[in-house]
Amino acid sequence: MSRVLVVDDDPHLLRALRISLRAAGYDVVTAPDGTTALRQAAAAHPDVVVLDLGLPDLDGTEVLAGLRPWFTGPVLVLSARADSHDKVAALDAGADDYVTKPFDMAELLARLRAALRRGTAEPGQAQVVTDHFTVDLAAKQVTVDGVPVRLTPTEWALLSELVRNPGRLVGQRELLQAVWGPAYERETNYLRVYLAQLRRKLEPDPAHPRYLHTEPGMGYRFLKDPPARASQRQ
Amino acid sequence: MSRVLVVDDDPHLLRALRISLRAAGYDVVTAPDGTTALRQAAAAHPDVVVLDLGLPDLDGTEVLAGLRPWFTGPVLVLSARADSHDKVAALDAGADDYVTKPFDMAELLARLRAALRRGTAEPGQAQVVTDHFTVDLAAKQVTVDGVPVRLTPTEWALLSELVRNPGRLVGQRELLQAVWGPAYERETNYLRVYLAQLRRKLEPDPAHPRYLHTEPGMGYRFLKDPPARASQRQ
DNA sequence: GCCGGGCGTCAGGATCGCGTCAAGACCACC
């Protein structure tokens, strides 16, 4: 069951959305304004956020900016404004979809399904936990065996990029572009240096990585649960 | 630079889209009908597909069905029909977004950016499964009997090329060009060597391939479901 | 039965990519 955070200041619409989403099998959390929304998002770990742009306290894009750094799930924006300029602004601010009011509930649900299908198989959680260390994407904090570890900005950028894609091979070009920018796509040196530093800080045995794996010639992969080594061949 | 496959039967709209997308920095490939679209999608490796539903030969949902599950990128559907029932159908068939004609070009580009930002599908969304092994195209991971197997970059490039075209004969020239580049179109040695390595790593009995078949003089074919033994010779 | 083309297999050597280390450049703060 997926959890939806619905942010809207109109109590009637909020109620209608809650009922429809519950009926569709979602776990629903609501917030009437932007600050509550950000608090709820961090506390309730929703898989997806439905966000009305017309909030009393914060601008919709501010809420998006607050969610963006750590929230990996999709954000579906609701708005009364149909002007394409507004749509472009919201989508470029980090929204995944934009639906204008009044909307058809069946369509909204379908767009939610589509967003979730692509979104996160792993719930959009702010914390990634392994047997040895914990990465808190919202608080930007890493603890190894419960002890907080300091990471430099570059180390953090690299680690979060990997941790946001558990199990997926992240290409070296992809990593370099995300951390250093498009101009550094060939500096694979950087990856070697910083991966080594991360392993030294996080891995129980840096010489034999359990979590931060190298795929020679392709990229790196973060594995939450190391594969069983018993029947490994070759 | 991202590559976009645009599928539409209206030459004027196709031209307008090609110009706008080129100007926005995309590499554009086009197709006027469904069968061409499927062939182009397999050959050109687009990052995203813009798909008109009103095609002369195939229904839009058929094209979607042909694209999934091996195509990992987003599919943005264009349609003249604004009925919410159509939207729901397309979104549930695997589309990531639905834009009704006439559309605003700036909005379409923003929705494209949003779709591409989310990037490739989550692991597990684009899996090709056989009785013996699983190929996860999004995570770039292969497991044999549940055990992860390491593939070299060349092995992976070759395998994904075959797996993206299940059941279809992929020509030698096609494979060589996709993996090694146009200058190596005659080096059929490479294919023999690397196919052997793939079979050794994936096939239950490498000497008698069940999934990676050779078509002498033509090319190779990946079969998900091997034909029944009955009709087999001997 | 002979012959040739295409394929599978194998092994060795050249090359590439990775991990590691260390030193210099840069920056912010004191």
Next chain:
DNA sequence: GGTGGTCTTGACGCGATCCTGACGCCCGGC
């Protein structure tokens, strides 16, 4: 102006990967 931390850059050794050529087998044509 000094100091500590962070980022860049280069060099080195080692293992993995890729390329290459040779050999034998199967099959279809002659």
